[in-house]
Amino acid sequence: MTNLQERGHLLTEQVNSNSLNLDQLNTLELVELFNSEDQKAVAAVAAAKVELAEAIERTAECLRQGGRLFYVGAGTSGRLGVLDSAECPPTFCTPPELVQGIIAGGAGALVRSSEDLEDRAQDGEAAIQQRQVTQLDVVVGITAGGTTPFVHGAINAARQRGATTIFIACVPVEQVSVEVDVDIRLLTGAEILAGSTRLKAGTATKLALNILSTGVMVRLGKVYGNRMVDVAVTNQKLRDRALRILQDLTGLSREASGFLLERSGRWVKLALLMHWTGLEKEEGLKLLSEHQGNLRAAVASQKNHSSF
Structure with missing residues (x-):
């Protein structure tokens, strides 16, 4: 894993040559630039279609046998995982424990920055142990820059317990390598605001999680045609x-x-x-x-x- 003190070479930390004059653009030009760059998020997800399909198949098979799906992340990545997990019960009438989001810092980190907690690999390990992850479960580590210790700690603990592991990052394998069952790389490139991975990287991650969870639910028979026939009728x-x-x-x-x-x-x-x-x-x-x-x-x- 890349040393946290040496992140400057990572794709997500590079300076975007298209936005060097960001603070000098008029508002319409700024919006047009965002729109142009955001197209790369969609392309990045398309480039990872084979890995996403494998992730769906593996996850569906585990859940079919009684397993659970865990998303693990910090900051924006963690919030996206929690969001996707929270949307499964109302959309597919799944029990809350079937798909769970784990974020560094816990629930408080959803509304308040707690980036310092992402550096604790032992907390990621503890989160996996606390939930008694088994070989039937799937653990998805989400980290735009690929280096978050909290995520790596969780992935390592999950592997030791025999769980299926999936990694989602926005840097190429040669920059950050990891031992997992399915390695999904969403190469969105440098951000308009250098290093702000809540932008393109976050957008691509949200798209990937949409595909993953919805694809899994389709495979589990929670959809008929394109209708959500397991929708929870709660309002x-x-x-x-x-x-x-x-x-x-x-x-x-x-x-x-x-x-x-x-x-x-x-x-x-x-x-x-x-x-x-x-x-x-x-x-x-x-x-x-x-x-x-x-x-x-x-x-x-x-x-x-x-x-x-």
Whole structure:
């Protein structure tokens, strides 16, 4: 791992020649420059598509066997991991413990800078030990510059426990190497504001995490077509979304969709299964369980409804 005192050569620490006169640009020119540079974040994610696909497959397989997904980071990287983990329960109705974000400094670091805590590799190790990570779990280390000791400590501890490890960084392997199962490099280049990796690096990381978590949930059968059939119906907006999904996929009226949703215990996936197969709630729950929650597989198993 690169010595923390010698970070100047890292790609994320370089000076961007396109923004040398940043403080002299008018506001429109500044916005145009940001927009132009941000295109590189999308390109960086595209260049890592093979590694992202492997990360999705490995993670889905672990979670299918009862494992958990952990994001580990400090500063912006840590906040992005916590954000992605927090959005899984309402979107996919996952239990809070299935996808967890671990940030150096704990919850307080979400709203207050605590960069000094990222230098403690032992804290990263302790976080993994505290959560009793096993060989069924997946630990994703997120560090734009690739050198954060907190993240490396967590990754090393996870490897020792047999967990699947994934590394997400915005520097090339030759600058920072690490022993992991899947190594994802998002090479966004020098930032407009030198060293401020909450910009392009942060954007690329957010995109990658979106793909990773959503891809995993698709593989786990929490999506039918492109609909979030496992959405948690916890407020009026989400109830409206659930009803629209039922209306679109079944052709039922809004009122009939509402009755169906309530009969299913406010679970869109189960409501669809009940409608398409004629099963009652308990029978539908049993069938879904037999097919690991995969709606398409559960419906296809009913010979009289094989067209689904």
